[in-house]
Amino acid sequence: MRLLHTSTLKLVNFLADDVPPYAILSHTWGTEEVTFQEFVAQPAGHKAGHEKIKSFCKLCAQRSIDWAWVDSCCINKENNVELSEAINSMFQWYQRSSLCIAYLSDLQGGMEQSISNSAWFTRGWTLQELLAPSIVEFYCHGWSKIGDKISLQKTITKATGIDASYIHAAKNIGLACVAQRMSWASRRRTTREEDAAYCLLGLFRVNMPLLYGEGGTRAFLRLQEEIMKFSADQTIFA
Incomplete structure (x- = not known):
């Protein structure tokens, strides 16, 4: 650091x-x-x-x-x-x-x-x-x-x-469900579209490689995949 x-x-x-x-x-x-x-x-x-x-x-x-x-x-x-x-x-x-x-x-x-x-x-x-x-x-x-x-x-x-x-x-x-944490971020914006997913890594206690240029949709799908590896919270589909 x-x-x-x-x-x-x-x-x-x-x-x-x-x-x-x-x-x-x-x-x-x-x-x-x-x-x-x-x-x-x-x-x-x-x-x-x-x-x-x-x-x-x-x-x-x-x-x-x-x-x-x-x-x-x-x-x-x-x-x-x-x-x-x-x-x-x-x-x-x-x-x-x-x-x-x-x-x-x-x-x-x-x-x-x-x-x-x-x-x-x-x-x-x-x-x-x-x-x-x-x-x-x-x-x-x-x-x-x-x-x-x-x-x-x-x-x-x-x-x-x-x-x-x-x-x-x-x-x-960690006591807040996935949908609740997602709702906190729903009205926020980032300059780079991929960062809308990357800025949430810590909030969900997950890690993943950064691929700038993959687009916001793909980055968010990868974030969801990482969350599902460690959580059975069904609200992620909400």
Whole structure:
């Protein structure tokens, strides 16, 4: 796992048994996100993505958190093996984080009732980023804190249709039937059609190879096949 030092902005690789405590960022991608290659070449650049990473790391450092993970710069997406491993591990990485910061960049104010208007609640990948971590704190544009997923539970449940018991603890997700978990994702969208299936791997505790170009329908059929290998839940046919 590759982590970012919150003070030096240096990327460091850790073996699975040696990963230190870390914070993790949940966000919607903009037009100026920073790739792994760009960040290595210019960690203090001035693209909007650089500023987001630096602000996130500054917030973590203020909380005495030395290490952080950001999907845009911590995964070498030009390496297909690394990308596949990262996507198949993503749920666990969020679950094992000490803190998840959900940055709602499209919200200008810190009003609780406005968070459901954020695009963050419409994206496929942010579903597991809401459910997997024990602690999720929400920040609006300017990095002002709105609250956390416990204090904002009623608003989050209304926006997502997810019962409080699943929001409070990832261990409860397995108690939800397949159809229920699928319903949580039904109103969410991904940029790449295959990701509509890939972003659900952790939610169903399954793994499968990534085949970008196979199309969304084929990817979803393969996801269903993997689920059926480990579950007799008939609601998958609903």
